[in-house]
Amino acid sequence: MEQKTVVAVIGCGRIAKNAHFKAFSKMDTIRVKYACDLIAEKAEKMKELYPFIEQTVTDYQIALRDPEVTAVYILTPNYSHYEITMDALRADKHVFCEKPITVNYALSCEMAEEAERRGKILNIGVCNRYHKSVEMLEEMNREGKFGHIYHVYCSFRSCRSIPGLGGAFTTKALSGGGVLIDWGVHFLDLILYILGGAKPQSLTCDTYSEMAKDMKSYRYKSMWAEDTADLENGTNDVDDFVSGYIRTDKASISFNGAWAQNLEHDDMYIDFLGDRGGGRLIYGKRFEFFDGQTITTETPEYEIPNMYQRESEAFLESVRTGVKNRCHISNILESAKLLDGLYRSAEQKREMEI
Ligand SMILES: NC(=O)c1ccc[n+]([C@@H]2O[C@H](COP(=O)([O-])OP(=O)(O)OC[C@H]3O[C@@H](n4cnc5c(N)ncnc54)[C@H](O)[C@@H]3O)[C@@H](O)[C@H]2O)c1
Numbered sequence: 001m002e003q004k005t006v007v008a009v010i011g012c013g014r015i016a017k018n019a020h021f022k023a024f025s026k027m028d029t030i031r032v033k034y035a036c037d038l039i040a041e042k043a044e045k046m047k048e049l050y051p052f053i054e055q056t057v058t059d060y061q062i063a064l065r066d067p068e069v070t071a072v073y074i075l076t077p078n079y080s081h082y083e084i085t086m087d088a089l090r091a092d093k094h095v096f097c098e099k100p101i102t103v104n105y106a107l108s109c110e111m112a113e114e115a116e117r118r119g120k121i122l123n124i125g126v127c128n129r130y131h132k133s134v135e136m137l138e139e140m141n142r143e144g145k146f147g148h149i150y151h152v153y154c155s156f157r158s159c160r161s162i163p164g165l166g167g168a169f170t171t172k173a174l175s176g177g178g179v180l181i182d183w184g185v186h187f188l189d190l191i192l193y194i195l196g197g198a199k200p201q202s203l204t205c206d207t208y209s210e211m212a213k214d215m216k217s218y219r220y221k222s223m224w225a226e227d228t229a230d231l232e233n234g235t236n237d238v239d240d241f242v243s244g245y246i247r248t249d250k251a252s253i254s255f256n257g258a259w260a261q262n263l264e265h266d267d268m269y270i271d272f273l274g275d276r277g278g279g280r281l282i283y284g285k286r287f288e289f290f291d292g293q294t295i296t297t298e299t300p301e302y303e304i305p306n307m308y309q310r311e312s313e314a315f316l317e318s319v320r321t322g323v324k325n326r327c328h329i330s331n332i333l334e335s336a337k338l339l340d341g342l343y344r345s346a347e348q349k350r351e352m353e354i
Helices: 014-024 040-049 060-065 078-090 105-118 132-142 179-194 307-321 333-348
Strands: 005-010 030-036 055-057 071-074 094-098 122-125 149-157 200-208 241-248 252-258 267-274 277-282 287-291 296-298
Touching: 005 014, 005 060, 005 307, 014 030, 014 040, 014 307, 030 040, 030 060, 040 055, 055 060, 060 071, 060 078, 071 078, 071 307, 078 094, 078 105, 094 307, 105 122, 105 333, 122 307, 132 179, 132 267, 132 277, 132 287, 149 179, 179 200, 179 241, 179 252, 179 267, 179 333, 200 333, 241 333
Parallel strands: 005 030, 005 071, 030 055, 071 094, 094 122, 149 252
Antiparallel strands: 149 267, 200 241, 241 252, 267 277, 277 287, 287 296
16 A cells, blocks of 8 residues: 655645645545644644544644654745745755745745755645646647637636735735735746746736725625734735736736726636637636637536645655656746736836846
């Protein structure tokens, strides 16, 4: 039987509960020795929900000192990714770190260099690269079904979705930014991926923070990370709307993103325009393909396995074999560089080369 990889999970919040622990419960290749959270009750609650967790701790250094632990999952807020990843790599652990890599490109590069120096795998949780629809589109592009993809348009706009308003999510020093880094990280990363590793060359971008200038009067029905919100005394200095244009060596990309907007519907999709065919990826779901030869649209039927389980299985496989996969940090740095460039362009209000 295959040996189980012993891991520690740092951060027992929403993404841990809703995605990763759920995925671990279906995997027989992983042993979760530690669940760690600064707030003891959150780790304990997780152990109640997922009894396969062996022990809970509040100090992640305890798990890092344990030689039996081979890999750690870092599922904490963005500002802490850098420090915990560096500590884990220096303790000779392989690391899976949630997206975005960290709050900026320079620190992301340091993390990649440290992993290389230590000979450790460092993967980033850009889970959509393991979504079946993304894999199929990437393969169709490689097979030439689109012909030449000359432009990609993408929309990641929602009516009311500012997470944890006033807390870490909307404080630039802690999150690195707003909707662009939080959602754009997924959309723009998978565009570069589907295009076959496109390299951005120049870009322009504008960011806005309009919908919660007065946090107390922001109207919403539900909020991700509501327990971290601080509408009375918190900070909101990040973008809730972004618009940009990117030239790459493969195709141009235009995009709009909104954590909140005064339009009732959500528009979450990516359009790939090729000279032989075109495809719309309905984010997190399926895709439609318009075949330029027969002039018909197909919506293929296919099974969609759990992408979080697949990204973890692939991570553990990398840990066992040492072979870097599509979510290895070296394959994600380009999108971190792109996000940095877009924020710089918005600050300086001009087009720039990157
Ligand atoms: N892949 C995805 O689609 C996806 C979706 C949502 C969130 N995320 C990412 O996951 C990360 C966590 O987001 P979340 O929504 O779960 O946040 P959250 O606030 O719900 O959970 C974070 C947890 O980390 C704990 N924590 C903070 N610092 C710690 C430390 N030093 N040691 C131990 N525990 C610590 C907090 O107490 C909290 O319980 C973020 O980086 C976010 O961008 C990814």
